[in-house]
Amino acid sequence: MSDAQALAPATAWRRSLSAPPLLLVGSVVLYVGVAVWTGQTKMLEPSGVVGLLQRMVALGIVALGQTFAIIAGSIDLSVANMISVAAVLASYIMQGRAEMMVAAVLIVLAVSALVGAINGAIISRLRVNPFIATLGVGLILQGLLSASFTNFAGSVPPEFQLVAYSAFGVVPYSVAALFVLAAIASFILWATRFGAHLYAVGGNAEGARLAGIRTDVVTIGAHVVCSVGAGLTGLYLASRLRSGAPWVGRDGVYDLESIAVVVIGGTLLAGGRGGVWGTLAGVLLFATLDATFNMLGVSAYPKLVLRGAIVILAVAAYTFRSRGHVG
Amino acid sequence: MTVALPRSGERARAVALVRRVNLAVVVFLALYVAIGLLQPTYLEPAGAMNFLRRAAPLAILASGQLFVLVSGGFDLSVGSLVTLTVIGASMLTANDPSRTWWAIGALYGVGVLVGLINGAVVAYLRTPSIIATLGTLLSVSGVAMMWSGGSPRGYLPDNFRMFGRFVFHDVPIIKIFPIAVAVLVVVCALAQWGLHGTVFGRRVLAVGDNPRAAELAGVKVEFVRLGVFIISALSAVTAGVLLGGFGGVSVDVGLGLELQAIAACVVGGVQLMGGRGTLVGAVAGALTLTALFTLLTLLGLPQPLKETAQGLILIAAVAIGAWRRRRAV
Amino acid sequence: MVEQASALEMLNIVKTFPGVQALDDVSFDCAPGEVHALCGENGAGKSTLIKILGGVYRPDGGTIRLDGREVAFSHPVAARRAGISIIHQELSLLPHRSVAENIFLGVEPTRCGILDRRKMRVEASRLLRRLGSSVAPDSLAGDLHIAQQQIVEIAKALAIHARILVMDEPTAALDRDDAARLLDLVRRLSAERVSIVYISHRMPEIQAVADRVTVLKDGRTVLTASLAETPTSRLVRAMVGRDLSDFYPPRSTQPLGPQALAVRDGRNRRLRNISFEVRAGEIVGVAGLEGSGKSALAQALCGDEPFESGVMEIAGRVRMLRSSRAAIEAGIGRLSDDRKREGLLMQQSVRDNATLTERAFASPLRSPTSEPMSPQSTDERLAQLDVRAASFDQEVQFLSGGNQQKVIIARWLARDPEVLIFSEPTRGVDVAAKAAIYRIMRALAKNGRAILMISSDLPEIIGVSDRILVMREGALVGELPGGATEEEVMAIAVAHEREPQDFAS
DSSP states (O other): OHHHHHHHHHHHHHHHTOHHHHHHHHHHHHHHHHHHHTTOGGGGSHHHHHHHHHHHHHHHHHHHHHHHHHHTTOOOSOHHHHHHHHHHHHHHHHTTOGGGHHHHHHHHHHHHHHHHHHHHHHHHTSOOOHHHHHHHHHHHHHHHHHHHOSSOBSOOOHHHHHHHHOEETTEEHHHHHHHHHHHHHHHHHHHSHHHHHHHHHHHOHHHHHHTTOOHHHHHHHHHHHHHHHHHHHHHHHHHHHSSBOTTHHHHTTHHHHHHHHHHHTTOOTTSSOOOHHHHHHHHHHHHHHHHHHHHHTOOHHHHHHHHHHHHHHHHHTTTTTOOSOOO | OOOOOOOOHHHHHHHHHHHHSOHHHHHHHHHHHHHHHHOGGGGSHHHHHHHHHHHHHHHHHHHHHHHHHHTTOOOTTHHHHHHHHHHHHHHHHTTOGGGHHHHHHHHHHHHHHHHHHHHHHHHTSOOOHHHHHHHHHHHHHHHHHHHHTTOOOSOOOHHHHHHHHOEEEEETTTEEEEHHHHHHHHHHHHHHHHHHSSHHHHHHHHHHHOHHHHHHTTOOHHHHHHHHHHHHHHHHHHHHHHHHHHSOOOTTTTTTHHHHHHHHHHHTTOOTTSSOOOHHHHHHHHHHHHHHHHHHHHTTOOHHHHHHHHHHHHHHHHHHHHHHHHHHO | OOOOOOSEEEEEEEEEETTEEEEEEEEEEEOTTOEEEEEOOTTSSHHHHHHHHTTSSOOSEEEEEETTEEEOOSSHHHHHHTTEEEEOSSOOOOTTSBHHHHHTTTSOOEETTEEOHHHHHHHHHHHHHHTTOOOOTTSBGGGSOHHHHHHHHHHHHHHTTOSEEEEESTTTTSOHHHHHHHHHHHHHHHHTTOEEEEEOSOHHHHHHHOSEEEEEETTEEEEEEEGGGOOHHHHHHHHHSSOOTTSSOOOOOSOOOSEEEEEEEEEETTEEEEEEEEETTOEEEEEEOTTSSHHHHHHHHTTSSOOSEEEEEETTEEEOOOSHHHHHHHTEEEEOSOIIIIIOOTTSBHHHHHTHHHHHHSOTTSOTTSTTSSHHHHHHHHHHTTOOOSOTTSBGGGSOHHHHHHHHHHHHHHHOOSEEEEESTTTTOOHHHHHHHHHHHHHHHHTTOEEEEEOSOHHHHHHHOSEEEEEETTEEEEEEETTOOHHHHHHHHSOTTSOOOOTTO
């Protein structure tokens, strides 16, 4: 068969140009270049760099989860709504009381895990296309949330705000948490059977099933991880905003942006290949763009235009040489 | 391979016919009857026409989205293009009715441009359409905001609003005839012809089913992709023109419409990832969603819970479709 | 084979689908270390039987015994646990994962819950060595050659200690050399007392490797016999219910027409020194080992991966082909060797598939059923090719391989190209449909088309072609008259100045 031969050069080329280092270098060059060019060299001091990293946290955590869903050949459009649910739920339960913190966090994590399980079950048991299933679940969540809350609900106690506003020396807790979570996620993908099965289900679901893998369990697991990632982002946002509101997820466009950074990071949209470090590199690129736009004084709307163009160009940069058709 | 059990010819044909009727048509009729029971004016011709008028923008968007979905892609940019159309109309006309016509022309030009960009990125840069059109979604809404300075308000000139608002009275049988319904009928006829009555439509199906096979058989896959995204963008501009007449100018007229249009198609049995879909299904899906919203309003459900209901019906429709297909094979 | 307890016994299996009796009282058994061939035309019930064995379907009646113990599988996983491994024709490897990860898919070794990657690598190379292969366990499965992928599939079976291995047409996609090595491997496994159920359409293979053969037809067993005692003619008769004396149609005696296709010094990344011509009325076969460039030649001729230099003439006019479309316009039609991925629109109707090329070239705003795309003329062409379908409105995915192939041929008939390129025209097609396709090719040639047949099936090349071109290392290296012997072809196809390639290196 000619496929094997045709495939080899393409993958070799891809591997030589693997996404994470390229994005990393690109982001650093862009950031440093703009900082120097605009004379804002204080952005290069530790505080400036920490500020840059802090921009990564919210999108980063949800994108780690999204990476799992996409590797497993699925996708999750409900994360933005899940983030809102988590943020509102957390601040509503806490009502400014420190003693409710643990309960609130546990409840949020349980709810997000449940939502993930529902997503996964609809996809694997009812065989609903993941795009539609998670879109539907997202609508359900948002509807329930907006019907119950119309504004900021409750508040988080000052102790909980430490999550977003305190630091080990110069490194904020939140940034440390992002990298610890990334390390855990990377470990799961690389060193556990669940991780191996995620790639298998995403790469060839039928083959995985014939190899005796319970593909439905794997899909559900991927979505549980993804939703829990969204839940954690919601907790972080509640801490940063000091309260949760039903629009925080949608306003952040976390659903579409998390998918974009995962794909920019080199994870195959069709599933079966990818990893969390690429995703983090994609998140860094987005954070860098935000920061450099600020340094350049680009206002909000042109920023949106540029961001759209950059999403396209970043993905096109390694799709345009392929011969296969995409839909 | 399965072979059908021998049945008496009549019954077999009846069964085949029932199978071919789109599920969304049945669901829509059931919902509409329920609406009629709650609010009998909907069963009168004028009520029905008004319902169709309100359903027109979504049905038009779904007709355009249908082409992209059948070709195996997604067009997420249509909602922001609707917003851009409305805001663009207000900026271009600046309350001067004499500018309406060339403004509409210019807006269709913008639509073609957006469609071309979407199509070119997908066809030539080989970027998955879900990402490509997500990018244009961001860019197009950014352009709309920049153009209007962020907080547009007011109304479009009356002759522009006519498309969404004007109604012919004293029409025989149907009593009233809104222009929006006329636009809907024309769009549906064009889309029906385009997808089911032309060689181009079959090429769209072929590309959605197996782009590689289509290419090797001589189909210009790239042109087909450009075509479907342009069609989708034109439908978005048309929907925007109607919506501009429905209400005032704001930055969120088009918000979420792309997902509603995709949902309408899916409810109508259009297969994501391409190869299957009918115009009747897409339009019936749009009418179903509109009927659902209407029914929920009549039932006094708060606005947000309508979203919840939409999510439920979306999942149910696809789950039932998947189940029927599994049973058929 | 020595008489002893059967490793596998399937007794009086019955399976009914709505409207079809798929299996009617079929019995099948396999002793430890026995190679038992299973043959029959498409639809005879082979795949149903295998799916029952693999736990995909549950039988309506009958019993399955492993080593004398009765078993019932509720799920493919249960069958795997019982030591049954099925290698499907469609390989199920993960292209982006390593060979080791593929081999241990679903049975990954762990230490304290953590994947033991070192053990995976070591064990994988041990299994691969046992199969005589030197594939590196760290290479990506997608980068492997198809023959090597097949080995990885077999290693997967060994990793679960399969005692019963079902191979569904394992050589279908392999060239002669690799196929021969695979047969060696089957013998080696059988010597290790693995029982092998070997499904194949290829008679010489069955004779080379199997101890016994069972032939199914219409869901019943028509023959189970030791191969040593069964002449080929009896086997073929059992399979198709008649003699296939006219398996290969007679060669044409008419004088050949003018030159239809000529290539002079065609070159590209994968091809060099390609010069040949084909005349109207002629069937020219192209033989060569896997990787000899014969599939690259098909791709070059149909503009998919065109020649970068050289001259190509079609019907006397010099043409530069830059795309498939340009090739079709110039008068070339092609049957791809991968009809699923490159030929068919699986969810569209038989008619839509048969009119695809016409519709690719018609004006986009015309009616899709205007001439020559009308149902009437399409049905005529389909009937002319004897396409069997419940209805031509049926989705093409429900047709058998042979009928699907004919639907694609129908696509080209409407276009009436000067030159037709048939790549592996009978891959995965049963015996009767093969004969039909050969007859169609001959009839097309008789009507003045020039036909280039590219095939890995040497008997077919020899039986059908008027002339045989042989390729090696991207070049045309020899030409033989039709009816040459397999040895003559192989002598040219295998480079003597080059050591034979290691099967799996």
